Every structure is written in structure tokens, then in C-alpha cells.
Amino acid sequence: MEISSTEENYLKAIYALQSSGDKPGVSTSSLSEHLNNKAASVTDMLKRLSDKKLIHYKKYKAVSLTKQGEKLAIAIVRKHRLWEVFLMEKLNFKWDEVHDMAEQLEHIKSDELIERLDAFLGQPKYDPHGDPIPNAKGVLPKPKTSALSNIQNKGHYIFVGVNEHHVDFLRHLTSIGLKIGDQIKIEEHNSYDGSYLIRINKKPGQYISHKVASNLLIEMKS
Amino acid sequence: MEISSTEENYLKAIYALQSSGDKPGVSTSSLSEHLNNKAASVTDMLKRLSDKKLIHYKKYKAVSLTKQGEKLAIAIVRKHRLWEVFLMEKLNFKWDEVHDMAEQLEHIKSDELIERLDAFLGQPKYDPHGDPIPNAKGVLPKPKTSALSNIQNKGHYIFVGVNEHHVDFLRHLTSIGLKIGDQIKIEEHNSYDGSYLIRINKKPGQYISHKVASNLLIEMKS
DNA sequence: AAATAAATTTAGGCTGGTCTAAAAATGATT
DNA sequence: AATCATTTTTAGACCAGCCTAAATTTATTT
Secondary structure, rough: OOOOHHHHHHHHHHHHEEEEEEOOOHHHHHHHHHOOOHHHHHHHHHHHHHHOOOOOOOOOEEEEHHHHHHHHHHHHHHHHHHHHHHHHHHHHOOOOOOOOHHHHHHOOOOHHHHHHHHHHOOOOEEEEOOOOOOOOOOOOOOOOOEHHHHOOEEEEEEEEEOOOHHHHHHHHHHHHHOOOEEEEEEEOOOOOOOEEEEOOOOOEEEEEEEHHHHEEEEEOOO | OOOOOOHHHOOOOHHHHHHHHOOOEEEEHHHHHHOOOOHHHHHHHHHHHHHHOOEEEOOOEEEEEEEEHHHHHHHHHHHHHHHHHHHHHHOOOOOOOOOOHHHOOOOOOOOOHHHHHHHHHOOOOOOOOEEEEEEOOOOOOOOEEEEEOOOOOEEEEEEEEEOOHHHHHHHHHHOOOOOOOOOOEEEEEEEOOOOOOEEEOOOOEEEEEEHHHOEEEEEEEE
């Protein structure tokens, strides 16, 4: 069965929203927003995806991926992240530059290609944003711990990934001098607005809003 | 101006047919055949490309590329061939396996990507089939000499490229043990059917039809 | 429980890219 | 030069994927 790039993008979006949200299923409107499409267009596509047995769809109800749909979605995520590794490690792109290219490359159709690329890159487990890369069978390595915003305790941590990939956010991190692998010391947590005062690699204190903190993935300093 | 992958394929086809044929301009029917489309569909697209000033089109007349159209066509050829180099040199694909993947990769939109890929590959001048790779300005290095079928003299040559990229042809070469860089000694030329008796790397004599010979690019042994 | 608001779907329309069938133009043959 | 064959274009249709506007369903208020 032929799957178009557009359909792949819908599957990917459903998968992403499903994993990020708490409740099961994804609404038409959230897809509409995520894909910058009108809700009516989304409904159209949901019907097509349902016909192809890639999603579970009942009128007016939230949708979810079938086994087959999830398999495809994970394959796309795998491709996206492997290409990002390629772009950064081999072609020296910066982390805020790779997303658009990877969005295109993820739709290249060839299983053999992606397996060889994986081998060429040394079978990486995480992409340059710290996101886990599913293996060829679709199994994800466990994510690199939790968001900074889940932690109130002062202490030392390592910045290992991000939850948000918008260019503006990544640029902001660059501007405050934060990059993957940096040490983060939590010096203060303001519980009324969720903001933090942290030190990055022992440098002078840096203020971090709750919003930013919720998108920073950290792990305990081991 | 947005150019779709489909439009790019038409430009590439016009460019290819133009360079291979002798007379100026390309006919609707040859495009139709080359692209496996019906002539009516081609006419439709020719109008669109003409509206976008990418081709010179007059009803019932052969078409040709404008400056702009040729620039784009050459850029696509550049991308195709660079990706082929990547697939063979970095991912170890065989030369009869890369075409379909390169057909997809050539449509990835990012000038920066292709320049970095070029640098990563060491700015190759020829792709693994011996075809010249246009540089970033669209200038092609001179082709690697002529077809075997143009030569009647016995003597020693080097096999440097092919004129034909169909999988069946490439497989045929593999089956007779011929690969880029091999020495070819012309032992006999039959002028009535254009066939050849050659030796490949000094191995026992090998019969080559005129058709095959016309698709083998060779240069003088230097 | 009725009224209102929000989310979702239907209906109908548009564009890109394809097709078939028929009409028109060009080229070849006598 | 008139006919016949071939090539090319037009006309009309279809599908994917999007849109707007209107109708319908579900959720929320009061």
C-alpha cells in the first residue's frame, strides 16, 4: 500500500501528540493546530487513514494509531532522527538548522538506505537533541530522564535533551550559552512561578522560566 | 517561486533529452515516453512550466529550457549525482542500486545541504557511473571522452563511464565482469554489425554488441 | 433540562497532476 | 495538392489534499 508524505506527516503528528499528551487519543483540533491545517482538512485525511487501517477513527471521537500506523510513525521518527545525526555529525550543521532538512529526508523511501545510514553513523541511540532513536524493530531506548521543571531539589544535573524543537527555542538556549552535555546546578526554585536560578558549567547564575524549564531534559549527574 | 518535484522531473527530462539528442528542442512525445506519462499530461505541464518561464513553448513546436530552467535542471543533476556518490562511497551501495534513491534525494530542497554534502564528499568531479558533476555554479567538467562504439582501432583503453543507467544494463555489465576503471583491450571490431571482441583486464575475450558498446564511455589509456 | 459554546463533520469548490477520447495541426505519401 | 498517418492539443473527468461556509454533534453553562 502506498503511503504519501502527507499521510506520513499525519501519522507522525498523531504519534507525537499521543506521546506528549496524557489522555488516550488525539483530537481533530489538536492535529489541525499542529499541522497548520484546517479541521475540515484533517477530518478528510482521518477518513483516508482509517480506510487504510492506519488509525482507529470513529466520528466525533479522538483518534489513535493502529499497530500498523504506529509502526509506520515510529519508522518515520527513526528516519528523522538518524538524518539529524547525519546532518550534525557529518555535515556539521548546528542543531537549530537541521529540522527542515530532516523533515524532507524522513520521507525518502528505502529501508535499505536507512539501515545503511544507521550503520554508517554507528547506530546512535540518541539524536543531537537528546531524543531517543527507535531501532530497526521500532523499539525506543528509554528517554533521557525528565524535564527540569519536574525537579525542585537543588543539586547538580546534566542537560541531555529538549522537548521542544522550534528554532526560536533552540536559539534561546544558544543565546544563554546552554548546549547538550552541559552541567546544570539548580541554585533556586521559585515555586510561585516555577522559575529557576541555575548555573551552567559553574558560570554566573542564569534565570530560567518555567516554560523553558519544562522543555529541558536533564539527568542526575552520575 | 515554488517548484514541485514533478516539475523538477520534467525539467530534468527536457535537459537529458536535449543533451542526448542532436537536434534542438524536445518533443512532447519523447517526454511522454521518457516520463511514462500520456502526451496530454505532458502538454498540460508544458503550459505550466512555460507560465513559470522555465521553458520556451509554442504550440505544436519542440520545447527547450530557458536560462532559468536550465539552471534548475543542472542543479537537479548536480544533486542527483552527488547523492549517488554518497550512496556508493559512504553507504557502500552498488552502482545498480542507487538510482531510485538518488531520484528521491535529488528533490530535497536546501542549497546549504548540497554544498556541505559536496564538501563532505571531497568535491568529486564525476559520479560513480562516470558522469560529470556540475559545480555549484552549474559548470560541468568535460565528459570522460567518447563511447566505445565511436572507436574502431584496436588498442588499450580505460572504461570510465556509462551512457545508460537502466538497472538491466548495469547488471549486464556486472555479469560480464566489467566495472569502472577496468582496462579494455579492443581485439576485433566487426564493421557489419558494430560488435566488438574485447579483453577486460587481460581476461579471455568477451563479445560486446554495438548497443552495449554505444553505452560504454572509455578514454585512452594514459 | 434548556441554551449556548465549542468541536467536528458535511458539502461544495479549487489546484496540481494525471487520464481517455476526440479534435486539430503537422508531416509524409502518393 | 490531396489524402493519410502521426503528433499534439483540447475537453472533460478523476484523485489527493487543501479551503470556506454551513450543518451537526458534543460539551459546558446556567
